[in-house]
Amino acid sequence: MRKEEDRSRMSVPLNRIVDTEKYPLSDPAFRSSSRDTLSAEGALVLRGFLRPSAIESIRREGEDNRHRAYFCTQEHNAYLTPPDPDYLADHPRNRIVVSSKGCITDDVVPPESQLRALYNSPEFRDYLCAVLGEMALYEYADPLSSVNIHYAEPGQELGWHFDNSSFAITLMIQEPERGGAFEYVKGMRDADKGDMNFPGVGRVLDGDIEPNRLTMDAGALVLFRGRNAIHRVAPVEGERTRMLVVLAYNSAPGISLSESARMTFYGRLA
Numbered sequence: 001m002r003k004e005e006d007r008s009r010m011s012v013p014l015n016r017i018v019d020t021e022k023y024p025l026s027d028p029a030f031r032s033s034s035r036d037t038l039s040a041e042g043a044l045v046l047r048g049f050l051r052p053s054a055i056e057s058i059r060r061e062g063e064d065n066r067h068r069a070y071f072c073t074q075e076h077n078a079y080l081t082p083p084d085p086d087y088l089a090d091h092p093r094n095r096i097v098v099s100s101k102g103c104i105t106d107d108v109v110p111p112e113s114q115l116r117a118l119y120n121s122p123e124f125r126d127y128l129c130a131v132l133g134e135m136a137l138y139e140y141a142d143p144l145s146s147v148n149i150h151y152a153e154p155g156q157e158l159g160w161h162f163d164n165s166s167f168a169i170t171l172m173i174q175e176p177e178r179g180g181a182f183e184y185v186k187g188m189r190d191a192d193k194g195d196m197n198f199p200g201v202g203r204v205l206d207g208d209i210e211p212n213r214l215t216m217d218a219g220a221l222v223l224f225r226g227r228n229a230i231h232r233v234a235p236v237e238g239e240r241t242r243m244l245v246v247l248a249y250n251s252a253p254g255i256s257l258s259e260s261a262r263m264t265f266y267g268r269l270a
Contacts, residue, residue: 012117014124017054025127034131034223042186042225044131045214049221050171054114059173059218061113062104062149062243069102069151070267078160078201078230092202097159097232102151105144105266115147115171119247128249131223132167137249142256144266145248149173152180152242158233160205162189163226170224171245172216177238183211184224184231191227204230 014020023046024030038044050058075096077083087093109115118124125137139146152158154176185204189197203209211231216222224231236242262269 012114014121017051017114017118019048019051023049025123031127031130038131038223042229043214044223045216046221047217048219050219055173055219057114059243061110062173065104065108066151068108069104071102073098073100078162080161080164092198092205095205099158100156103265104149106146107143109147115245119147134251138253140248140250140256141254143270144262145257148246150244150246152233152236154236154238157235160230160232162230166225166227168224168226169247170222172218172220173245174241174243175218176236176242177240179235179237180242181234182214182216183234184229185209185211186229188230189228201230
């Protein structure tokens with residue numbers, strides 16, 4: 001019932017949250033140009049997507065609920081898979097990197113949050129479908145995974161990795177003073193063909209390949225295809241916490257994040 005109640009409480013029109021003059025989400029030409037950029041670059045950054053009042057409202061919610069965040073440090077390989085004993089520990093297949101962050105879950109985000117109005121907006125979802133090539137997008141069936149706010153405090157980072165999903169949708173809410181850059185190298189593997197490109201991944205982990213870097217000001221919407229693009233968030237520097245929203249959708253209804261993944265990312269199941 002929670003999500004049906006959330007939808008019934010939405011009263012903020014989309015154009016008060018999103019700069020729809022700058023980004024006309026329903027316009028076929030804008031959708032086409034967005035799709036072309038994402039296809040060519042592997043990433044689409046829409047700076048100034050959120051209006052300043054929406055940024056500030058979401059930032060305050062993030063600060064007010066930060067004490068409820070689950071902070072953790074995890075060791076993993078770039079493929080987010082268990083170690084393979086057929087390879088040495090320092091082989092790119094098994095080499096360990098570190099990720100550390102805090103996260104509040106969907107059930108902590110206030111029902112009246114403008115994040116919910118945006119997440120549930122038919123116009124926004126239709127735009128995402130057109131750009132991502134999806135027939136429809138659905139919320140997660142579990143109560144934790146649809147809308148998350150991530151916190152990276154000074155010294156925290158996300159280590160190099162590939163995503164399991166075909167796309168990611170994020171909103172920058174607060175940039176750090178320094179560091180915290182999103183770095184990626186596109187086309188580093190072909191997961192569908194089983195080509196893991198261990199030599200190339202090893203060069204990235206060794207720092208021998210210069211990555212692309214995305215600069216994301218507060219209010220930016222980012223669409224990213226990370227299944228075959230290795231990426232990371234560099235360590236945050238300075239006193240200001242990096243605050244990022246993840247809007248997670250599925251291409252089919254009724255899907256929940258696995259219990260093991262929920263325990264890993266959120267520290268609880270419900």
